[in-house]
Amino acid sequence: MQVPFKYTYRDTLVHRLHPLVKLLHVLLTLLLIITPLYSIRFLPVLAVWLALSVGLWSLARIEVSRFATLIKLLLGTFVFLITIQGFTYRFGDTVIVTLFQWGYGDTNLGALKLEGVVFGLLLSLRMLTAAASLPLFVMTTSSADLMTGLRKLHMPKVATLMVVSALSFTTLIFEMWAFILDAQKLRGFDINQMNIITRLRKAYVPIVTPLVLLLFRRANDFQIALETRGFGTPGNPTEVERLEFTVRDGVVAAFFVAVWVLCQYLRVQIAAGLG
Amino acid sequence: MAEFELDLDNVTFTYEDETTALANISLRARAGECVVVLGANGAGKSTLCFLLSGIVPQIFGGRREGKVRVAGQDPWDLPLYATSKFCGVMLQDPEVQLFNPNVFAEMAFGPANLQMPREEIIGRIGESLELLHLVGLEQRNPRDLSGGQKQRVALGSVLTMRPRVLVLDEPTSQLDPIGRWEVAEAIRRLKLTHQMTIVLTTHETDDILELADQVVVLDSGKMALAGSPAHVFSQRSALEESGVRIPMALEIMDGVQRMVDQPSEWTAEYLKDLDALKVSSGIKAMIHEGALQVHAEPPAQKAAVVQTRDAALEAVSVTYRYPGNPPVVALQDVNLSVGRGEIVGIIGQNGSGKSTLVKCFVGLLRPTKGQVRVNGQDIAKVSVGQMSQKVGLVLQNPDYQLFTSSSREEILFGLSNLGITGESAEAKVHEVLKWVDLEKEIETFPFRMSFGDRRKLAVAATVALDPQVLILDEPTTAQDHRGRYQIAEIGRRFRDEKGRTVLMITHDMDLIARYAERLIVMWNGQVLLDGPTAEVFRQVDVLERTFLHPPMPTQVALQLQPVGLPGDVIRLEDLLGALGRKSA
Numbered sequence: 001m002q003v004p005f006k007y008t009y010r011d012t013l014v015h016r017l018h019p020l021v022k023l024l025h026v027l028l029t030l031l032l033i034i035t036p037l038y039s040i041r042f043l044p045v046l047a048v049w050l051a052l053s054v055g056l057w058s059l060a061r062i063e064v065s066r067f068a069t070l071i072k073l074l075l076g077t078f079v080f081l082i083t084i085q086g087f088t089y090r091f092g093d094t095v096i097v098t099l100f101q102w103g104y105g106d107t108n109l110g111a112l113k114l115e116g117v118v119f120g121l122l123l124s125l126r127m128l129t130a131a132a133s134l135p136l137f138v139m140t141t142s143s144a145d146l147m148t149g150l151r152k153l154h155m156p157k158v159a160t161l162m163v164v165s166a167l168s169f170t171t172l173i174f175e176m177w178a179f180i181l182d183a184q185k186l187r188g189f190d191i192n193q194m195n196i197i198t199r200l201r202k203a204y205v206p207i208v209t210p211l212v213l214l215l216f217r218r219a220n221d222f223q224i225a226l227e228t229r230g231f232g233t234p235g236n237p238t239e240v241e242r243l244e245f246t247v248r249d250g251v252v253a254a255f256f257v258a259v260w261v262l263c264q265y266l267r268v269q270i271a272a273g274l275g
Numbered sequence: 276m277a278e279f280e281l282d283l284d285n286v287t288f289t290y291e292d293e294t295t296a297l298a299n300i301s302l303r304a305r306a307g308e309c310v311v312v313l314g315a316n317g318a319g320k321s322t323l324c325f326l327l328s329g330i331v332p333q334i335f336g337g338r339r340e341g342k343v344r345v346a347g348q349d350p351w352d353l354p355l356y357a358t359s360k361f362c363g364v365m366l367q368d369p370e371v372q373l374f375n376p377n378v379f380a381e382m383a384f385g386p387a388n389l390q391m392p393r394e395e396i397i398g399r400i401g402e403s404l405e406l407l408h409l410v411g412l413e414q415r416n417p418r419d420l421s422g423g424q425k426q427r428v429a430l431g432s433v434l435t436m437r438p439r440v441l442v443l444d445e446p447t448s449q450l451d452p453i454g455r456w457e458v459a460e461a462i463r464r465l466k467l468t469h470q471m472t473i474v475l476t477t478h479e480t481d482d483i484l485e486l487a488d489q490v491v492v493l494d495s496g497k498m499a500l501a502g503s504p505a506h507v508f509s510q511r512s513a514l515e516e517s518g519v520r521i522p523m524a525l526e527i528m529d530g531v532q533r534m535v536d537q538p539s540e541w542t543a544e545y546l547k548d549l550d551a552l553k554v555s556s557g558i559k560a561m562i563h564e565g566a567l568q569v570h571a572e573p574p575a576q577k578a579a580v581v582q583t584r585d586a587a588l589e590a591v592s593v594t595y596r597y598p599g600n601p602p603v604v605a606l607q608d609v610n611l612s613v614g615r616g617e618i619v620g621i622i623g624q625n626g627s628g629k630s631t632l633v634k635c636f637v638g639l640l641r642p643t644k645g646q647v648r649v650n651g652q653d654i655a656k657v658s659v660g661q662m663s664q665k666v667g668l669v670l671q672n673p674d675y676q677l678f679t680s681s682s683r684e685e686i687l688f689g690l691s692n693l694g695i696t697g698e699s700a701e702a703k704v705h706e707v708l709k710w711v712d713l714e715k716e717i718e719t720f721p722f723r724m725s726f727g728d729r730r731k732l733a734v735a736a737t738v739a740l741d742p743q744v745l746i747l748d749e750p751t752t753a754q755d756h757r758g759r760y761q762i763a764e765i766g767r768r769f770r771d772e773k774g775r776t777v778l779m780i781t782h783d784m785d786l787i788a789r790y791a792e793r794l795i796v797m798w799n800g801q802v803l804l805d806g807p808t809a810e811v812f813r814q815v816d817v818l819e820r821t822f823l824h825p826p827m828p829t830q831v832a833l834q835l836q837p838v839g840l841p842g843d844v845i846r847l848e849d850l851l852g853a854l855g856r857k858s859a
Binding site for chain 2: 213231232
């Protein structure tokens with residue numbers, strides 16, 4: 001099994017950016033999507049920011065297939081959100097189809113409403129906007145740069161190492177998961193051949209148990225590897241790899257902030273229009 | 276500075292579960308000396324490494340008696356980071372030691388933690404990269420490197436801390452021949468250039484003759500033998516009792532000297548640069564002196580491959596490409612046929628396509644082009660689960676499959692997947708556990724068993740499914756001299772008693788010579804050589820192109836061909852059988 005959003009080195013503007021600038025993009029994205037965007041009229045706000053993220057994906061020369069993978073991963077959630085909102089949205093009158101009559105007050109939970117579907121789409125778009133920024137960061141930032149960048153933020157060395165080793169453990173878990181699936185298939189236990197109910201009922205014990213046991217063992221080995229190489233020595237480690245914050249980084253960071261301010265301006269204007 | 280960098284006096288160590296792993300160990304070494312520690316699995320080698328480097332008691336608790344001084348200090352009283360300033364340790368598995376994003380960061384991690392000045396760290400990294408031949412790989416992710424490169428990076432990451440004592444716990448046991456050679460070379464260079472005391476544990480006695488100043492043999496935690504390599508390797512019976520194999524070159528000379536009633540006592544001078552050429556020159560001299568003669572009759576050979584057997588397994592123009600940008604061609608137009616009842620060895624460096632080929636045989640990978648047939652049937656539409664009764668593959672690492680609470684449950688799991696339950700399943704459990712000599716462990720929690728026993732249990736779980744073809748992937752990994760032959764022996768019994776086909780992937784040429792009747796050499800995703808084992812081993816030039824060497828008896832026999840030795844010698848017995856004392 002491949003890790004879907006693994007860092008791949010490429011010589012592009014996005015890859016060369018200071019990790020803190022890319023982290024700024026992630027933070028601004030999160031700040032934007034937690035602001036109240038409750039009507040479909042806010043669509044341009046999300047569209048502007050999503051266009052920025054898609055532009056960065058393109059500048060980073062990341063394969064379209066990766067973006068498709070992202071959408072594929074989220075598709076189930078999108079369908080769920082649209083369906084739930086379609087049937088439960090309380091502020092709509094335009095019924096697309098009525099499946100049954102059941103509900104409370106004026107709301108019929110058996111009727112699929114256009115306004116609900118549109119609101120579900122808006123929520124999905126918010127989720128996509130958020131989800132598009134983090135893989136971009138992970139795929140274009142080496143963990144060496146990330147570690148150096150986090151140290152620049154004066155993050156404690158234990159926390160920095162936790163972030164970086166969590167990334168490396170993610171790769172490890174994917175690899176182990178694939179090995180274990182293969183090992184059990186070889187004994188006639190093939191979860192790919194099972195339906196979802198059988199999988200949930202009995203499939204995961206033979207897969208998860210060896211994974212957990214192996215991870216415990218790995219964690220022990222990891223502790224040995226760390227401590228026998230001086231980790232834990234009181235005081236701050238020497239900063240060996242240095243990242244320079246260039247003028248280009250400053251310009252790009254300013255551009256991100258400008259686009260974010262534009263989005264907020266748009267949001268305020270739209271909200272005022274809505275009264 | 277103390278006279279000895281390493282000073283152990285009557286040391287006994289007992290783990291928290293009351294297992295005494297080391298008993299009455301005394302050992303001393305000066306700066307610049309290399310101490311090689313030998314012994315079977317479970318002899319206490321790793322515990323000794325842990326004790327010297329402070330991993331015991333800081334990670335694994337226990338009780339210690341006796342005196343331990345490493346670079347003049349006792350690691351018992353110090354936190355690990357303090358011990359790491361004077362004692363560096365490198366463990367068996369390179370994967371677990373590398374966690375930084377690139378080679379440079381990996382090598383900088385230790386000295387940076389010790390707060391060395393930045394310029395000094397960069398200087399040390401440069402020196403280590405050069406010494407270990409890793410220049411140019413600084414920005415590569417260690418996980419993407421070959422096994423040998425990974426282990427050299429792990430070594431480099433310790434060297435940059437400039438420890439006075441370096442502890443290497445089986446550094447080559449999980450590597451292919453290239454990786455083993457690369458790491459052994461790096462240690463040789465290190466010994467020449469640094470005044471470091473090195474403690475090296477290994478099973479590979481062939482690789483250490485040039486390195487070792489002292490050899491210590493551990494047996495069940497006790498020191499069975501200690502002294503110079505010449506002294507230790509002259510104690511044949513004591514070594515055999517401890518489960519340590521004598522280096523093959525000495526094994527040959529020992530056999531020859533016994534023929535002429537000469538004692539096998541080696542000198543340091545004799546062990547220097549000991550190779551096939553030196554051994555064959557010694558034998559030639561004895562032939563010319565009239566002490567030895569070559570038998571006119573060639574030695575009895577193992578049964579030749581029967582070409583008319585029905586094919587159990589066939590690869591027809593198999594190509595496999597791993598997806599990627601660009602795709603990696605792992606197999607290219609592979610054609611081969613394995614007959615029923617054959618024992619076939621597959622050798623080749625890591626990345627040569629061996630594992631991809633066997634994954635195609637069991638259906639874990641589907642060929643990009645071509646066909647895999649089992650008993651003449653194309654398996655393209657057969658699921659891996661269904662394949663388990665046709666072709667059984669025992670993976671290198673048993674821990675990917677073991678998950679139940681007992682050996683019995685572990686075997687029953689596979690059987691129940693095939694619908695075999697009740698009394699017939701119970702009978703099968705007892706049968707296969709007897710096969711692998713684990714009957715007494717029927718109720719043991721697999722994770723409490725030794726690695727060797729877990730591997731045997733994994734073999735038992737596969738054999739229980741009664742596949743028509745059994746594939747053993749690297750049965751020798753991390754195994755001692757005795758353990759590595761046990762699994763191969765199970766494979767042979769499976770063929771002899773059940774008439775099944777056995778494929779063995781291994782880097783151990785002596786094991787291949789002993790068990791495989793036919794040998795396939797893979798290189799760059801293709802079958803480079805395929806034929807009877809002796810014939811393949813004779814293709815020395817072709818093998819050398821793939822960085823492989825035939826077993827030592829073959830190398831010696833090829834040197835002795837001008838004096839009449841047959842060319843199909845592959846085992847020690849073949850070589851000694853072709854020679855004899857000259858009658859008066």
